Amino acid sequence: MIKDILNKADEKMNKTVDVLVKELASMKAGRANPAILDKIEVEYYGAMTPISQLAGISIPEARILAIQPWDKSALKSIExxxxxxxxxxxxxxxxxxxxxxxxxxxxxxxxxxxKNIKKTGEDSKVAIRGIRRECNDKFKALKKKNDISEDEIKKGEEQIQKKTDIFIKNIDAILEKKEKEIMSL
Structure with missing residues (x-):
């Protein structure tokens, strides 16, 4: 039971970090990065469609993104x-x-x-801590049902705390790297 709870927590924490990485990739950094277009959708034949599905996106120079639609009629909509x-x-x-x-x-x-990077990172840390809290609540619920012993709960809480600490450090490292990238341009 504890392993299942910890495995699910691990999955959720990994997803949280993945979302953070994608979010940071889409932030402008003074360089051309196609990821900044990921959130933009174009109305194309009545449906909202991501730019990446309507056009080829290339980087001809360090600070230029070129968007070449496969259908020229989509040019105005993309613009x-x-x-x-x-x-x-x-x-x-x-x-x-x-x-x-x-x-x-x-x-x-x-x-x-x-500042936005730090806010996004803090949101991710809060999500990680929320996952830890969920796990601890599940452990306590199991204890109330007398499904597991006090020692097993302690072990589970220690393990989830270790996972939380590792993921928080990972997030800090990702944020620090992105901050250095932004400030060094």
């Missing part, structure tokens, strides 16, 4: 979706390709991005 998004980048449309020129980051912008 509108980018303008509506929270990217803060004006697309340049030449009739065949949309270019996004990623601006240089100012010191103030970098600090704001780092």
């Amino acid at each position: 509108k979706a980018i303008l509506k998004s929270d990217l803060g980048i004006n697309p340049s449309n030449d009739g065949e390709i949309i270019r996004l020129i990623i601006p240089e980051l100012t010191e103030e912008t970098r600090k704001n991005i780092v």
Whole structure:
């Protein structure tokens, strides 16, 4: 029983870290990164469709994203979706390709991005701690039912605490790496 609870907690914690990594990848970092377009959907023939399914996305230069739709009629829709998004980048449309020129980051912008990174990281840590709390609650419920002994509960609580500590350290390392990346550009 305890192993099952711990395994499920491990899965949830891994998913939390995966979500954090994806979230951080989609943050602007002063370099062209196709992941910044992941959240943008385009209305295409009445359905909301991710840009990556409508166009090829390439990086011709370090700070330029090129979006080449497979269907030229989607060009205007893609451009509108980018303008509506929270990217803060004006697309340049030449009739065949949309270019996004990623601006240089100012010191103030970098600090704001780092602040967002820290907030996102803290949210992930809170989620990890919530998973730990869920496990501890399950252990206590098992104890009330007299399904497991006090010693087994202690072991389970210690193991989930160790897992929590490991995942929190992992998140801290990921955040530190991303912060250095942002501040060193």
